[in-house]
Amino acid sequence: MQQHTSIKLLNDKEPITDRVFLVKDKVKGTGKNGRAFLSLLIGDKSGHIDARVWDRVDEISDLFDIGDLISVKGLVQVYQGRKQIIVHKLEKADQNQFKKEDFLLEDVKIDVHALFAEMMSIVSTVQSPPIRQILTDSLQDDEIKELLLKAPAAKSIHHAKRGGLLEHIVSICKMMKLVASHYNYLNEDLLIFGAIFHDIGKVWELEINREQIQYSHKGRLLGHMQLACELIDRKSQRILGFPEDLREILKHIVLSHHGKLEYGSPVRPYIMEAFVVASIDELDSKMDTMFGFIKDERETGDSWSRYSEHFERYFYLQDLKGRWT
Structure with a gap:
């Protein structure tokens, strides 16, 4: 598999060219101006990052589901202190060409x-x-x-x-x-x-x-x-x-x-x-x-999470266990 810059090391205005990601979340939304957009959480073994689709939202949304692999072309943008990818082109990747486990963060094994x-x-x-x-x-x-x-x-x-x-x-x-x-x-x-x-x-x-x-x-x-x-x-x-x-x-x-x-x-x-x-x-x-969401969000290094559609709130990401003992 082609080597890419770690998601954590991506810089503002850095181009993304035909990079394959795993879709972890997908939510349709409407901006304050009434314009529809598609909010994505995508990632690979190096972490995850928000992505936004502003054009042909319904058409592109129908191309893939959560859990699919997609090929993305776009530009990294820092918005309100968080990195995201503004998607210019998105296609569903050939699911048989890649191994999905190559795009998953290592998880704790269950005995x-x-x-x-x-x-x-x-x-x-x-x-x-x-x-x-x-x-x-x-x-x-x-x-x-x-x-x-x-x-x-x-x-x-x-x-x-x-x-x-x-x-x-x-x-x-x-x-x-x-x-x-x-x-x-x-x-x-x-x-x-x-x-x-x-x-x-x-x-x-x-x-x-x-x-x-x-x-x-x-x-x-x-x-x-x-x-x-x-x-x-x-x-x-x-x-x-x-x-x-x-x-x-x-x-x-x-x-x-x-x-x-x-x-x-x-x-x-x-x-x-x-x-x-x-x-x-x-x-x-x-x-x-909640713990899974917060654990993933801590990979970004930010103090606050992105907005959780499921819990309808942001989360403070500081680990407080044992902090004052």
Whole structure:
């Protein structure tokens, strides 16, 4: 692959000539003058940089998606203290000519086997025999275990990487232990079940093809909540004397975990444990998204981030952990 100047070392007014970048974000916007523009976050192994398209916005936007490789010609410009590329020409690169991993920043590797062992250790603390049994039977299922060890938690936004779903599950399990110890009137077993099962349908809903996370045929038709409820039925029917009222509660926790109807749940949480599952799921998802955004933004060396469309704000990039200790 052709060697280019590191993104961090690009200078104001430096020309960019047919350089290939990975698209990390793409947002259409309208300027104060009413003129449409396309805001991009593009990058390679050396970092990332904002880019702006001001001409033929709709036409160019339709050429590519987030996660695609594009070839860019333009000019570096410093605007409000941040470097960006003003795009003069943009084409979708031949996806077969390049390896996408050559354009990704090195990330921390997830030890999925250690996470799986940690999750099973938490399952062993579940006191309710039927809940412990359905968790064990599901997680030790050869198909589910194989898929879970590599599944992402989302197509984009949070934990969107190999092993991301398991990382998300274990993170929530740990928080459920803390919540249950503080609010001792909650059923900890139901919280642990919700932590593990709320997104387990994503092992079938999402798939990774050429390092691109995509929805499967089954995932598009049914969705991960329906797939998880089918799993509850399938596994519970094989457990002698599994309580019918418990089966309904377990399904309710899964179906309500998006918290609100407008967020995609067919029902709102009607029990405290379901409310906690929805709340902690949202917290963990947002924290992973926020930390990933801030970590990437710190690569620029600036004090403040670019505007986050997802969180609708700028972020101060100073690392405050341990600063005054």
